[in-house]
Amino acid sequence: xxxxxxxxxxxxxxxxxxxxxxxxxxxxxxxxxxxxxxxxxxxxxxxxxxxxxxxxxxxxxxxxxxxxxxxxxxxxxxxxxxxxxxxxxxxxxxxxxxxxxxxxxxxxxxxxxxxxxxxxxxxxxxxxxxxxxxxxxxxxxxxxxxxxxxxxxxxxxxxxxxxxxxxxx
Amino acid sequence: xxxxxxxxxxxxxxxxxxxxxxxxxxxxxxxxxxxxxxxxxxxxxxxxxxxxxxxxxxxxxxxxxxxxxxxxxxxxxxxxxxxxxxxxxxxxxxxxxxxxxxxxxxxxxxxxxxxxxxxxxxxxxxxxxxxxxxxxxxxxxxxxxxxxxxxxxxxxxxxxxxxxxxxxx
Numbered sequence: 158x159x160x161x162x163x164x165x166x167x168x169x170x171x172x173x174x175x176x177x178x179x180x181x182x183x184x185x186x187x188x189x190x191x192x193x194x195x196x197x198x199x200x201x202x203x204x205x206x207x208x209x210x211x212x213x214x215x216x217x218x219x220x221x222x223x224x225x226x227x228x229x230x231x232x233x234x235x236x237x238x239x240x241x242x243x244x245x246x247x248x249x250x251x252x253x254x255x256x257x258x259x260x261x262x263x264x265x266x267x268x269x270x271x272x273x274x275x276x277x278x279x280x281x282x283x284x285x286x287x288x289x290x291x292x293x294x295x296x297x298x299x300x301x302x303x304x305x306x307x308x309x310x311x312x313x314x315x316x317x318x319x320x321x322x323x324x325x326x
Numbered sequence: 327x328x329x330x331x332x333x334x335x336x337x338x339x340x341x342x343x344x345x346x347x348x349x350x351x352x353x354x355x356x357x358x359x360x361x362x363x364x365x366x367x368x369x370x371x372x373x374x375x376x377x378x379x380x381x382x383x384x385x386x387x388x389x390x391x392x393x394x395x396x397x398x399x400x401x402x403x404x405x406x407x408x409x410x411x412x413x414x415x416x417x418x419x420x421x422x423x424x425x426x427x428x429x430x431x432x433x434x435x436x437x438x439x440x441x442x443x444x445x446x447x448x449x450x451x452x453x454x455x456x457x458x459x460x461x462x463x464x465x466x467x468x469x470x471x472x473x474x475x476x477x478x479x480x481x482x483x484x485x486x487x488x489x490x491x492x493x494x495x
Binding site for chain 2: 163164165168169171172173175176177178179180181182183184186189190226277278280281282283284285286287288290292293294295296297299300301302303304305306307310312
């Protein structure tokens with residue numbers, strides 16, 4: 158990691174900034190709509206959707222974290238907050254020692270069923286409708302490529318950058 | 327807005343989930359590297375880069391917000407926090423009445439110059455290197471399309487979704 162920094166070309170920089178900015182603005186808008194329409198965060202919604210779709214409305218915490226795409230500790234904090242709001246309960250399965258289940262409550266199910274139509278409409282109006290089916294397909298492929306690439310490079314401490322200070326672009 | 331909800335197709339849903347998840351995971355990783363290597367948030371970095379690149383290291387707050395792609399109020403809070411850390415100062419220009427300038431300090435410039443090489447290396451390693459130049463180009467185009475689409479649809483209150491409750495997907 159001690160080779161000189163490879164600065165980004167203008168095209169690379171545009172790709173990075175556009176990608177981050179599009180997701181940030183889109184995520185912000187979708188999140189504000191969801192909160193004002195349904196009093197749910199995007200994180201609440203993701204958890205409720207996955208549980209509502211699971212057999213019996215229940216999933217092992219580790220499986221739920223993997224499905225939503227979060228680290229286990231983040232999911233644990235999120236589920237704790239949702240337990241306080243009675244959207245989810247935790248159930249322990251002492252005999253197998255493989256951790257708790259999250260189970261959607263009737264209140265949780267009512268929330269997600271009420272929230273889904275307008276959330277889907279928001280996602281369609283702000284995101285899906287802006288792109289052709291071909292563009293959606295390319296975007297899915299590219300996003301999945303990024304995800305696979307990240308999985309092959311687990312985080313190990315900080316990155317040790319090179320030391321040549323140059324004006325950043 | 328009272329037509330029945332148009333539920334997402336599996337392809338549309340994959341595009342949405344992959345896009346959100348890729349940005350979320352990538353953003354999280356890049357942010358942790360930047361924090362641990364350079365003690366800067368992604369927001370700090372964005373502000374410092376834009377100011378460092380501007381003539382005299384100064385930009386009007388509204389122009390800085392537009393360049394970074396944030397709302398003015400968010401930029402104002404961010405700049406206030408950075409003023410406390412002496413990375414930026416505010417300068418008022420009383421005669422023109424068009425608001426304050428943000429100006430990068432020597433400390434801010436030293437921070438960004440020290441942070442840039444390893445941040446660029448992280449972005450390249452985790453993002454740019456996962457994609458071909460053609461894919462980067464498509465991604466830029468698609469992300470810009472999403473941004474234009476959002477700008478044409480300013481937020482007005484909540485979205486009024488339809489009311490047919492169906493199991494969410």
